[in-house]
Amino acid sequence: MQPDLGKVYLVGAGPGDPGLLTLKGKALLECADVVVYDALISPQILTMINPQAEQIPAGKRRGRHSLGQSEITQLLVEKAKTEAIVVRLKGGDPFVFGRGGEEMQELVGAGVSVEVVPGVTSGIAAPAYAKIPLTHRDYSSSVTFVTGHESAGKYRPEVNWQAIAHGSETIVIYMGIHNLPYIVPQLLTAGLSPETPVALIRWGTFPEQEELVGTLSTIVTQVEAVAFEAPAIVVIGSVVNLRAILSGNS
Numbered sequence: 638m639q640p641d642l643g644k645v646y647l648v649g650a651g652p653g654d655p656g657l658l659t660l661k662g663k664a665l666l667e668c669a670d671v672v673v674y675d676a677l678i679s680p681q682i683l684t685m686i687n688p689q690a691e692q693i694p695a696g697k698r699r700g701r702h703s704l705g706q707s708e709i710t711q712l713l714v715e716k717a718k719t720e721a722i723v724v725r726l727k728g729g730d731p732f733v734f735g736r737g738g739e740e741m742q743e744l745v746g747a748g749v750s751v752e753v754v755p756g757v758t759s760g761i762a763a764p765a766y767a768k769i770p771l772t773h774r775d776y777s778s779s780v781t782f783v784t785g786h787e788s789a790g791k792y793r794p795e796v797n798w799q800a801i802a803h804g805s806e807t808i809v810i811y812m813g814i815h816n817l818p819y820i821v822p823q824l825l826t827a828g829l830s831p832e833t834p835v836a837l838i839r840w841g842t843f844p845e846q847e848e849l850v851g852t853l854s855t856i857v858t859q860v861e862a863v864a865f866e867a868p869a870i871v872v873i874g875s876v877v878n879l880r881a882i883l884s885g886n887s
């Protein structure tokens with residue numbers, strides 16, 4: 638470890654609602670020298686940043702990259718050479734489909750000291766705000782978190798949808814909206830019932846949160862009909878039916 642380097646904190650900002658930022662994350666924002674932040678961070682969380690800190694947007698949205706992954710890592714290494722507290726603020730939890738592991742690997746490789754501050758992940762928070770418990774003693778004793786983002790030149794191992802279909806009672810898919818026309822037939826071929834309930838939660842925990850509920854046989858048509866867009870979490874399984882009960886609608 639090089640003694641003259643500062644420290645990089647990989648901080649999870651949570652899914653959107655500023656109240657879901659951890660106390661440790663907030664304290665670091667308040668004393669940071671530099672904050673490099675992602676696209677889906679709530680503007681209210683950005684107001685918590687030390688006014689003297691340099692603020693650098695590094696946001697990624699589908700098809701639009703303001704800074705490439707290697708540029709971000711290079712930037713963090715450079716900043717750690719001159720500043721004491723460098724915060725890398727990431728949506729949700731840094732280690733859940735947030736490339737936090739990859740960034741930390743490169744930073745550690747460059748001799749930079751790194752600490753992770755976990756965040757509330759959208760795959761848990763968005764269903765919770767939609768009144769969908771991911772486990773329930775009567776309906777589900779297991780959950781799978783999986784990426785639905787499988788594009789050409791993908792960097793992750795291929796998702797085994799056959800195994801996912803049978804691996805747990807609840808399936809939570811990140812980055813799955815655009816691939817639903819591919820994912821749903823995979824799950825049906827694997828043997829899931831067409832009547833399996835599905836909920837999509839968009840902008841979960843933000844004031845703009847929207848939900849779309851259907852079944853495996855209807856959801857793709859529903860998404861097309863209302864042009865339901867990312868960022869959204871997909872929840873599949875009978876726990877989705879609890880939403881109506883917990884909302885007092887049944």
Ligand SMILES: C[S@@+](CC[C@H](N)C(=O)[O-])C[C@H]1O[C@@H](n2cnc3c(N)ncnc32)[C@H](O)[C@@H]1O
Binds near residue numbers: 652729760810813838
């Ligand atoms: C690159 S992943 C980052 C996940 C993040 N690290 C986390 O723990 O929530 C981005 C995906 O997370 C999901 N996501 C993030 N924030 C969300 C929100 N507020 N509501 C619904 N989905 C969200 C969407 O599936 C989106 O496409």
